[in-house]
Amino acid sequence: MKPLNNKPKQHHNELLSASKLILAGLLLLLGLSLPAQHVTSNSCTENCHKRTVKKDILHGPTATDCTICHEPNGKAHPVEDVSAFTFFAEGAELCYSCHTEIAEQFSLKYVHKPAKNGECSECHEVHSSNDPKLVFTQAPDLCFFCHSDFDDNRATATSVHTASYTGEACLQCHSPHASTQRRLLVGNNRELCLSCHNKIIKKEDGALLANIEKHLSESTHEHRALGKTCTGCHSPHISELELLLKEAFTLGNYVEGIEDNFALCFQCHDTDLLNVETTTIGTEFRQGDRNLHYVHVNKVKGRNCTNCHDVHAANNSKLIAETVKFGRWDMPLNYIENDNGGTCATGCHKEQHYARE
Ligand code: HEC
Ligand code: HEC
Ligand code: HEC
Ligand code: HEC
Ligand code: HEC
Ligand code: HEC
Ligand code: HEC
Ligand code: HEC
Ligand code: HEC
Structure with missing residues (x-):
């Protein structure tokens, strides 16, 4: 050029x-x-x-x-x-x-x-x-x-x-x-994105991209990070990171549980949810004061955030996904929340309960 x-x-x-x-x-x-x-x-x-x-x-x-x-x-x-x-x-x-x-x-x-x-x-x-x-x-x-x-x-x-x-x-x-x-946009930032991402898109390398518009409209809980824009997390042009992300977010089921791998999320969320072993305020995902985020994520072969959360939207509160990708399997999480905690029965373990009090 x-x-x-x-x-x-x-x-x-x-x-x-x-x-x-x-x-x-x-x-x-x-x-x-x-x-x-x-x-x-x-x-x-x-x-x-x-x-x-x-x-x-x-x-x-x-x-x-x-x-x-x-x-x-x-x-x-x-x-x-x-x-x-x-x-x-x-x-x-x-x-x-x-x-x-x-x-x-x-x-x-x-x-x-x-x-x-x-x-x-x-x-x-x-x-x-x-x-x-x-x-x-x-x-x-x-x-x-x-x-x-x-x-x-x-x-x-x-x-x-x-x-x-x-x-x-x-x-x-x-x-x-x-x-x-x-930014001289010809329309609303988010609507511009969804005007194309309203179908499954096949990339040149054959990989498929999910229909984001359908997913958002069919979900009861949307990530508040979206609001009026998609560009809080994605660049519309080019990026040094995968999926046009603006800050680091390592993809895959397993990832080393250190802050740097989730820099994208920690722009807005408190790192205590990852770093402290015991807490009564750092996260709601805990058994008593035992931080279950720490248990799942904070290790060399940690579980990625996307093993439990859908970053765009979900039908459970706290963006807990119904199913997550595990290779070719859409693995169900069977999450049920209650006032004091919740229950999961996933491909990773038998039914487990957690209670904050
Ligand atoms: C619509 C208005 C307009 C008309 C009609 C017009 N020009 Fe120009 N011309 C300009 C402008 C504006 C510039 C300055 C361009 C720039 O800043 O790059 C210019 C620049 C020029 C220059 C300076 C050299 C250059 O291009 O940088 C010449 C010579 C010139 N015009 C000749 C002509 C001739 C010959 C005609 C008729 C065939 C003509 N222009 C008709 C607007 C006009
Ligand atoms: C003659 C030089 C020039 C050309 C050609 C040009 N731009 Fe720009 N553009 C600028 C300048 C200067 C700014 C202001 C940059 C700044 O303030 O940091 C700007 C800013 C922008 C912005 C940001 C506006 C904002 O509100 O922050 C967008 C979007 C943009 N240009 C898009 C385009 C597009 C699309 C094209 C091609 C159709 C284009 N530009 C061609 C000079 C140009
Ligand atoms: C003396 C009158 C006059 C001036 C001054 C003038 N234009 Fe034009 N311009 C016209 C006419 C007439 C047309 C053809 C309109 C049409 O076909 O509908 C035209 C067409 C255009 C087009 C193409 C529009 C299209 O839809 O294809 C552009 C772009 C344009 N002018 C830009 C400029 C710019 C930039 C300047 C200043 C440097 C300028 N004009 C100054 C009379 C003028
Ligand atoms: C950054 C580049 C850029 C600058 C600066 C720019 N134009 Fe344009 N202009 C374009 C482009 C590109 C189009 C064609 C838009 C399209 O096809 O949708 C266009 C279209 C036009 C048209 C055709 C009518 C229309 O809206 O499509 C006119 C007239 C015009 N410009 C006049 C101007 C005038 C007058 C200025 C200065 C005040 C100006 N332009 C500055 C890039 C520019
Ligand atoms: C799919 C829609 C889309 C396309 C196509 C697009 N942009 Fe943008 N652009 C945006 C959005 C949305 C923003 C605002 C990003 C933000 O707020 O973080 C933006 C921001 C910008 C800015 C402001 C500075 C920045 O980086 O945020 C410039 C300059 C710019 N675009 C130029 C271009 C140029 C040049 C092209 C063509 C090569 C282009 N854009 C193509 C959507 C687009
Ligand atoms: C004109 C249609 C169109 C618009 C508008 C559009 N996209 Fe895309 N998007 C595509 C297509 C086609 C692909 C797959 C090929 C490619 O990378 O461009 C894609 C790919 C992507 C990817 C995956 C990139 C990768 O590396 O796999 C993301 C993320 C994305 N778009 C986000 C956005 C965002 C955010 C916006 C709004 C700022 C947007 N798109 C607007 C058509 C569009
Ligand atoms: C909170 C940050 C965030 C926001 C806001 C966001 N995304 Fe994403 N997006 C991500 C992350 C992280 C991934 C990778 C998810 C994964 O690995 O499961 C992703 C993945 C994608 C993909 C690839 C999907 C696939 O099937 O691989 C597309 C396309 C996309 N986003 C488009 C959008 C659009 C359009 C919007 C706005 C409606 C948007 N994103 C808003 C963080 C975000
Ligand atoms: C641009 C800021 C921003 C980014 C980046 C961001 N979030 Fe969020 N997130 C929010 C906001 C705002 C809320 C709503 C918080 C509330 O209602 O208390 C939220 C809520 C959540 C929730 C649900 C909590 C609830 O109270 O409903 C989860 C889970 C979540 N985010 C995960 C993530 C993950 C994972 C990432 C990284 C991929 C991420 N977020 C990136 C701003 C962000
Ligand atoms: C093993 C599953 C799992 C993983 C992995 C996971 N979360 Fe969560 N997360 C949950 C559950 C369950 C909740 C809901 C807790 C409640 O309210 O009962 C939650 C809640 C949240 C909340 C709401 C605030 C809070 O802490 O209660 C945020 C923000 C959040 N997670 C972000 C993340 C981020 C960022 C990652 C990756 C670093 C991550 N989560 C990884 C299961 C998980």
């Missing part, structure tokens, strides 16, 4: 100004100059500025009248170089003077920095373009001009949300201009 310094626009500009200088020099040698007052599209493009109209799609006004934007100011052109013309308005104002409908968009709460700065021509070719909507190139490459980190780190990332880089790519979720939503 193209790094920032390959921005085609810059080449385009350099070429233009180079040819402009040469032509200006030639005209000077011949003692010619074009009187600025009579500049029309034809005289501009036929004599010198062929490149401005060279690409497939012409920007409306460029086809007929260059001076609608570049107002001659009386100086001779090209003898006195570009200062022979002045924009009749600066930055975005120039654009809004015709695109009145779009000016409204830019008054929304969140405006993309380059648009806010009136740098419309950082993304749009103001004269002619090979891409629809007069952009220099399509997303995601257009976005990589400035957000090159989204591209650079892809090859070495542990997980990539390929969906974010294909098709409409970034524009599936972001507006290039402005939005009523944080």
Whole structure:
């Protein structure tokens, strides 16, 4: 992919100004100059500025009248170089003077920095373009001009949300201009995710991803960590961790029971539930003051949190799953809670009770 310094626009500009200088020099040698007052599209493009109209799609006004934007100011052109013309308005104002409908968009709460700065021509070719909507190139490459980190780190990332880089790519979720939503999102963060994760997805490597939307809508208890977003835990783009996770969470049935392996959870939950052997306040999962989280998890071959909890949602309180994956077996937990504790009868052990008092 193209790094920032390959921005085609810059080449385009350099070429233009180079040819402009040469032509200006030639005209000077011949003692010619074009009187600025009579500049029309034809005289501009036929004599010198062929490149401005060279690409497939012409920007409306460029086809007929260059001076609608570049107002001659009386100086001779090209003898006195570009200062022979002045924009009749600066930055975005120039654009809004015709695109009145779009000016409204830019008054929304969140405006993309380059648009806010009136740098419309950082993304749009103001004269002619090979891409629809007069952009220099399509997303995601257009976005990589400035957000090159989204591209650079892809090859070495542990997980990539390929969906974010294909098709409409970034524009599936972001507006290039402005939005009523944080981060220029085109919709509610969570709804955006669920608009695709409403079916079982088969990944390129054949692995299947669960239908999250169905699971959430069929569960009575949802993890409060979800709320309005999925991105408390997952990155929508790339991650150094598996499953696009933002903080470490080791996958699998067995895991060494140390804090670092569950950093994701301990951003919000108290580590006492893992670390203290006896407690009457650190956790509700205890027999008297004996911490049963400690018993199950805090050892070299500890049981992962996901052996008992479903991190998204469940039909038991405390997100206790009905079944958990153990290889090819959907192992039932048969959890029943009561006021003072609960009961489990799982594939791991016969029916066991715990009582806090
Ligand atoms: C819709 C307004 C508009 C019209 C119409 C227009 N231009 Fe421009 N032109 C611009 C803007 C804006 C820039 C500055 C681009 C930038 O900042 O990258 C520019 C820059 C230029 C430049 C400086 C070199 C460059 O591209 O960076 C030249 C030369 C030029 N225009 C020639 C023309 C010619 C010739 C026409 C008619 C065929 C024309 N323009 C029509 C808006 C316009
Ligand atoms: C003098 C009037 C005028 C000015 C000034 C002007 N435009 Fe345009 N622009 C047009 C017209 C006319 C069209 C063609 C509209 C259509 O086909 O519906 C157009 C089309 C476009 C399109 C393509 C829209 C589409 O749906 O395909 C973009 C993008 C665009 N302009 C951006 C800009 C930007 C950025 C600026 C400021 C640098 C600008 N325009 C300044 C008149 C103008
Ligand atoms: C970060 C890149 C970027 C910047 C900056 C930017 N645009 Fe755009 N613009 C786009 C893209 C991409 C599209 C096409 C959107 C689509 O297809 O959904 C677009 C579409 C448009 C259109 C076509 C109508 C529409 O909404 O689809 C107009 C007009 C336009 N832009 C004008 C502007 C003006 C005026 C500015 C500056 C105030 C500006 N743009 C700044 C990337 C940009
Ligand atoms: C001309 C440079 C440029 C281009 C091209 C560009 N961006 Fe940006 N973008 C920025 C800058 C500058 C910021 C502000 C960064 C900051 O404040 O740290 C930004 C911020 C953002 C943000 C965060 C907004 C927020 O509220 O925090 C998003 C999302 C974004 N860009 C998406 C895109 C997408 C999608 C594209 C391609 C359609 C794109 N950008 C193309 C320069 C650019
Ligand atoms: C599936 C939806 C989705 C797609 C596709 C997507 N993003 Fe995002 N993006 C988001 C969400 C959601 C956030 C807010 C994340 C948060 O709040 O932690 C975000 C945040 C951002 C930010 C703000 C800084 C940050 O990292 O949080 C930038 C910049 C950004 N995206 C650029 C891009 C670019 C560039 C692309 C295309 C390569 C892209 N996004 C594709 C959903 C998406
Ligand atoms: C446009 C459809 C689409 C949207 C929107 C979307 N996804 Fe995905 N998601 C996919 C597809 C397809 C895959 C499997 C291939 C891949 O990695 O992209 C996937 C994979 C994933 C994975 C598993 C990654 C892995 O390494 O196995 C997670 C986690 C995920 N998405 C979370 C999210 C989140 C969070 C959001 C919202 C910010 C979101 N998705 C929005 C289509 C989408
Ligand atoms: C509290 C953190 C957290 C939140 C919030 C969260 N996830 Fe997850 N997600 C995880 C963890 C941890 C896993 C791995 C679970 C496992 O190994 O059983 C996972 C796994 C996934 C997977 C892979 C499922 C599979 O079958 O392998 C997808 C897809 C996914 N999440 C999407 C989402 C979506 C969409 C949302 C928002 C509705 C969301 N997640 C919210 C932590 C979270
Ligand atoms: C972004 C913050 C956040 C993250 C990250 C997070 N949680 Fe939560 N979790 C919460 C909140 C808030 C509650 C609701 C607590 C309450 O109601 O007292 C909750 C509740 C729970 C519950 C049920 C407790 C109850 O009172 O219903 C369990 C079990 C749980 N989380 C496990 C996990 C696991 C396992 C992880 C790591 C994969 C994790 N959480 C990551 C915020 C988070
Ligand atoms: C062996 C099964 C099991 C494992 C493994 C397990 N939990 Fe629990 N957890 C429970 C049970 C059962 C409860 C409900 C206790 C009650 O309220 O009766 C619970 C409750 C919770 C709560 C609610 C607050 C509390 O402590 O009572 C949180 C948060 C929680 N677990 C997080 C985790 C995290 C994080 C992990 C992994 C480090 C984990 N659990 C591993 C069974 C388990």
